[in-house]
Amino acid sequence: MRDDPTRRTTTDLTAVRNLGILAHVDAGKTTVTERILYLTGATHKRGEVHDGTTVTDFDPQERDRGITIFAAAVSCDWDGHRINLIDTPGHVDFADEVERSLRVLDGAVAVFDAVAGVEPQSESVWRQADRYGVPRIAFVNKMDRAGADLDAAVRSIRERLHAVPLAVQLPIGSEGGFTGVVDLVRMRARQWRAGDDAVTDAPVPNGLRAEAVRRRRQLDEAVAELHPQALEEYCTGAAVSDATLARALRELTRSGAAVAVLCGSAYRNIGIEPLLAAVAAWLPSPLDVPPVRGGAAGAGEERAADPGQPFTGLVFKVTATPTGRLTFLRVYAGTLRRGDVVLDAGARRSERIGRILRVRAGRHAEVESAVAGDIVAVVGVKAARAGATLCDPAAPLVLEPPPVADPVVSVAVEARRSLDTDRLALALARLAEEDPSLSVRTDAETGQTVLSGMGELHLEVAVEKIRRDQGLEIGVGRPQVAYRETVVGTVSGLVHRHVKQDGGAGQFAHVVIDVAPLHPDGAGGAGAGDAEHFAFRSTVTGGRVPHEFVRAVEAGCRDALAEGPVGGHPVTGVRVTLTDGATHVKDSSETAFRTAGRFALREALRTVPMALLEPVVEVTVTAPDDAVGAVLGDLAARRGRVTGSTTRAGTSVVTATVPLAELFGYASRLRGRTQGRGTFTTRATGYAQVPAGAHPQSAPT
Structure with missing residues (x-):
């Protein structure tokens, strides 16, 4: 029977869950999604990322690369609930896909690797979810891997994400012997039999009984600190009742006060059914979120x-x-x-x-x-x-729409055959329409078409999509980063008079402005929205500049930020104060004051000391212990600043802050220095001043 939503009542909305799957790349979120679809009957065969048979990674590039690139929406039904699920990308270059998805979700499952715990992109997507107030459940995946440690993963959630994790399960077995979980809420054991989908629900095994009781007591204590009814029961000296604990977990999850943590192995289909039950019980329906x-x-x-x-x-x-x-x-x-x-x-x-x-x-x-x-x-x-x-x-x-991040990497693109130029322009326009984080412009000096995006991989995917979909041969230039300019000094009392008389109504505007850095550290507004890049205020009194003209001066100043005096890059991190001005009874207008604001700030930027900013990223490199010296030396040569280093199971994890411009081609260099055993991930951290003596790339030509 065909689904007909018109039959649904408001009451039925309580059974709807709009759910996102969030994670760092390779944490296993697509496999989690595939197992959910299989368990709910939406598919009849388990899709595998390594086989290229997944439902959500259906684009040819996703299957070729083995990663999620495009957010994919799927709908399925489970236990009387309609689940609208979005599998999001985990790579930093596609963070805008995650941003747009989170804007429309009511809840999310954050997937973590049981060995690595919280990874760099995990932090980024977690902050994105915080921004939209999306309640989350944590799922610690890959519990069957060597070195898997649920307690360490929970600690990393607490320490790195500053969340309140509540472990509601205890693993049965470890690493290759992992077979199931103990549900600490119901105090029951669920075990999965290898080779099929059979699951048994039984009392807690005797060997785990004491540990389960201890952990349930810890859970009761943690919940009692956050929930009044649970505290009331806990203070009597008895255990918090199962019903109260379940109710408290639902309320704490939906309010964002705590995060329930479950565990399993999606690849082996262990722990997915309890995860679905938690989604249905604890994450909100559309009726539970504010209008x-x-x-x-x-x-x-x-x-x-x-x-x-x-x-x-x-x-x-x-x-x-x-x-x-x-x-x-x-x-x-x-x-x-x-x-x-x-x-x-x-x-x-x-x-x-x-x-x-x-x-x-x-x-x-x-x-x-x-x-x-x-x-x-x-x-x-x-x-x-x-x-x-x-x-x-x-x-x-x-x-309110989701914000669009500013592109940080650009390449010049051109059709190999002049006959295909118009087709390429049309394809690029369509691509930018699909993905707002891509932008296309024509270089005013060279006439070349410049495609800008969030990283090398982002642009590679975009160009390959055009090649495959349109059958075009495209030439691509060397990647270039998007620089910014900022002020590092101040100028006060800069006066600009705009007077124009060419017959008919004239133009008159008189403005006095002060200019200063918006961010004292010179970071120039690290990659956030436009509101953090520029601040404007007026201290004019006595009505010397009417309010509508003040707005026009601000608009003119914003116009001036498009191109700075150092290299023609956009200007960021500027605070402008309108301190005085004058008008003409006939010739003053919003147009005149907008023009005056634009020229006044341009003149100020030529006067005040300026600095060039470059995008920087946090790089996390995982490499064998014997290759750490080579990795550190290479990072230093790339102007990297090491911020942390840890060792686990014969490998070292090095974290460093590196200019994005220095990371082009780093993947192949890292493979060579580690005999193919090193991997790395990146996370955008904003902009920093280009140090004296460094030779930044020029803008793409």
């Missing part, structure tokens, strides 16, 4: 997850397929039906919904409608981009 709040015409208006409300949805992903454009959206309120005309609230453009699809990665099932709480794909929307709000034309509302 969305909008702006623009509906400024301050809230809309709850109710099918009877005016339709409101947020686009979080756009992708082109051989059969047309797919627009993925989260329905926050109301009901969306096939054939409806909706409004792109930001662009003030109408769109017609041709088809509505229940998504299963690369395959889809058509449905008649979608209601509040659903995550679906629609066909027929021609122009809405990721971050757009689609809503009822009679009740417009603009939802």
Whole structure:
């Protein structure tokens, strides 16, 4: 029977879970996703990453590289619950895919490697989830690996993520002998038989009984510190009841006060069913999260997850397929039906919904409608981009879109054949539409097309996608990083008068500004949103510059930040204060004051001491102990600054901060210095001043 969301009531929304799978690359999140799909009956065969048979990694590049590149949405049913699941990328270059996914999720499972614990990208995705207030459950995967240690993983969650982890399971066996878990809430053992899906639910084995009782007591104590009812029971001297403990875990998880920690081995299908049970019991439904709040015409208006409300949805992903454009959206309120005309609230453009699809990665099932709480794909929307709000034309509302990170690496691209130039331009425009973290521009001096993104791999994937999908031969230049400029000194009382008279109405604006660094450490606003790159305020009194002209001066200053005096790079980390000004009764206008603001700040930037900033990343290198010396020497040659080093099981893990420009080609160099046994991961940390004597790359030409 076809799924028909129109039959769903508000009560049914309590059974919906909009869930994301988050992790560092290679922690096993795609395998976790595949086992969930298999267990729920959504697939009838276990997909394997190494075989290229996974459902969510369906793109040819994902299967070739063995990593998740594009966030994939799938829907499945389990134990009366509808689970809309998004498998997100783990590589730092695709962090924007994670950002857009987290914006529309109600809960998440964070997957950690039982040997490595919290890794660099684990920290990044955790902070992204914090930003959106997404409740999480932790799943410590690969418990069957040599060196697996649940307690060490829990410690790393506490120490590196500053969370309150609550281990609710005790592993049965270790490493290759890992066979199951003890559920500390129910005090029951669940064991899986090798070679099939058989699972037994039995009392805790005698050999683990004392340890299980001790850990349950620790769990009771930790929960009692956070939950009033659990504290009341704990203070009586008796154990916290199973019902109270389960209720407390649900409330602590949904509030973000604590994180329940489960464990297993997704590859061997151990621990997935308890994980699903925890998702259903502890993570929130659409009714458990606050109503969305909008702006623009509906400024301050809230809309709850109710099918009877005016339709409101947020686009979080756009992708082109051989059969047309797919627009993925989260329905926050109301009901969306096939054939409806909706409004792109930001662009003030109408769109017609041709088809509505229940998504299963690369395959889809058509449905008649979608209601509040659903995550679906629609066909027929021609122009809405990721971050757009689609809503009822009679009740417009603009939802806050996820932020888009500034690109840090660029390459010049060109078609090998001049006849393909127009096709390449069209393909690049379509690519930037699908992925807002990619940008395309034409270099004003050389006329070359420059493609910018979040890293080498990001750009490699983008170029390869064009080659495969369009059959184009493309030439690609050497990667170049995106530099910034910032002020490192101050200038006070800079005066600029803008006077223009060429017949008719003239232009007059008089401004006085002070300029100073926004960040005293000179970091220039480490890679966050625009609000942290520039600050503007006015101290003008007595109405000498009207309020509307003050806004125009600020807009002009922002215009001036596009190109700095050192090398034409964008300027960041600037604080501007408008201290005085004057107007003309007839010739002053917003245009005149915007022009004055632009030229005043440009003049100030030529006067004040400036510094060049370069993007820096935290590099975590894992290498054999006997190769650590070579690794450290190579990092030093790349202007790296070592910040930490640990040793475990014959290998060393070195953490260093390195300029991004120095890491091009590092993968092959590391393999050579470690005989192929070294690996590394990176995490963006922002910008830092280029030291005196360093020779940064020039902008791409």
